[in-house]
Amino acid sequence: MSAQVFHQAMGTLQSNRLLNNSGTHHELGNIRVQLIPKSFKLNIELSRNRNFRFGKKNFGIIQATASQTSVIESASSPSNHDTSDSKKKSNEAALILVRHGESLWNEKNLFTGCVDVPLTKKGVEEAIEAGKRISNIPVDMIYTSALIRAQMTAMLAMTQHRRRKVPIIMHNESEQARTWSQIFSEDTMKQSIPVVTAWQLNERMYGELQGLNKQETADRYGKEQVHVWRRSYDIPPPNGESLEMCAQRAVAYFKDQIEPQLQSGKNVMIAAHGNSLRSIIMYLDKLTSQEVISLELSTGIPMLYIFKEGKFIRRGSPAGPAEAGVYAYTRRLAQYRQKLDEMLH
Numbered sequence: 001m002s003a004q005v006f007h008q009a010m011g012t013l014q015s016n017r018l019l020n021n022s023g024t025h026h027e028l029g030n031i032r033v034q035l036i037p038k039s040f041k042l043n044i045e046l047s048r049n050r051n052f053r054f055g056k057k058n059f060g061i062i063q064a065t066a067s068q069t070s071v072i073e074s075a076s077s078p079s080n081h082d083t084s085d086s087k088k089k090s091n092e093a094a095l096i097l098v099r100h101g102e103s104l105w106n107e108k109n110l111f112t113g114c115v116d117v118p119l120t121k122k123g124v125e126e127a128i129e130a131g132k133r134i135s136n137i138p139v140d141m142i143y144t145s146a147l148i149r150a151q152m153t154a155m156l157a158m159t160q161h162r163r164r165k166v167p168i169i170m171h172n173e174s175e176q177a178r179t180w181s182q183i184f185s186e187d188t189m190k191q192s193i194p195v196v197t198a199w200q201l202n203e204r205m206y207g208e209l210q211g212l213n214k215q216e217t218a219d220r221y222g223k224e225q226v227h228v229w230r231r232s233y234d235i236p237p238p239n240g241e242s243l244e245m246c247a248q249r250a251v252a253y254f255k256d257q258i259e260p261q262l263q264s265g266k267n268v269m270i271a272a273h274g275n276s277l278r279s280i281i282m283y284l285d286k287l288t289s290q291e292v293i294s295l296e297l298s299t300g301i302p303m304l305y306i307f308k309e310g311k312f313i314r315r316g317s318p319a320g321p322a323e324a325g326v327y328a329y330t331r332r333l334a335q336y337r338q339k340l341d342e343m344l345h
């Protein structure tokens with residue numbers, strides 16, 4: 001499907017022209033669109049997954065799986081109607097990046113990659129500490145990878161958030177999964193944060209190193225060679241992904257799915273992995289393939305960016321509630337924190 005046809009479809013949807021003709025098919029290029037009035041679902045045979053579903057009102061961006069599509073809440077309208085968390089037309093948004101807490105294979109110093117291992121007790125504590133550090137920063141949407149260590153980190157961090165919204169994993173893997181996980185209360189939706197899991201944010205695939213001990217690997221192949229595999233930009237481990245290959249999926253997903261949310265004023269948290277986040281930070285900070293070699297991310301330490309007028313400004317790691325630190329990084333974040341203080345006292 002061409003981008004032009006897709007945008008034409010989006011334009012039609014957003015103009016709502018299409019929504020006045022319930023029950024009929026419309027041809028938009030190679031897209032067949034049908035509005036089913038009862039459940040306000042559009043069956044659109046689209047070939048690309050463009051976004052996620054959360055709520056039924058304010059049709060806007062469309063989402064497609066293999067063949068089914070549901071119209072979703074437009075990215076510009078907040079996932080709740082409480083504009084304290086995200087201004088509809090704000091030109092500023094907060095972006096939080098956090099690498100998962102320590103995993104069981106991090107603890108054993110094994111190459112993990114796309115092997116799906118959980119957090120250690122220490123990793124759980126790191127995730128909770130990360131949550132304390134971001135507890136006053138608005139979060140309207142959460143993106144994680146398809147791997148449990150990132151999802152655990154996101155959910156555990158949000159237990160510390162002062163806004164007390166409930167993060168809810170969006171199940172779009174099938175039409176039934178989407179139907180069976182629907183929320184039918186506007187009020188409940190206002191108090192929820194959609195969590196989108198995306199394999200594109202998975203850790204780089206470490207190929208034949210997955211499961212090997214990092215020290216033994218260095219003993220076998222040499223420290224320098226392992227460092228090149230772990231930190232270079234375009235040299236992959238044996239039968240694995242280079243950082244560049246990881247960036248091709250992670251950064252593409254960020255630009256395609258996450259950046260439009262920030263542009264609409266949504267505050268976003270991404271809980272992912274050392275290398276998938278390194279590739280995204282390389283894009284945000286415009287690092288060269290030489291500079292990215294020295295970029296290391298610790299487990300469970302959140303990084304805050306402010307997205308403003310199309311630019312990403314790195315603001316460092318938010319201080320913990322006990323630490324003396326910046327009260328808020330922008331006027332809007334200060335207002336948000338003040339509102340939380342008022343709401344909670």
Ligand SMILES: O=C(O)[C@H](O)COP(=O)(O)O
Pocket residue numbers: 110111112113114203206230273274275
């Ligand atoms: O996949 C792994 O082993 C870790 O998450 C990241 O490993 P690295 O720091 O060696 O890239």
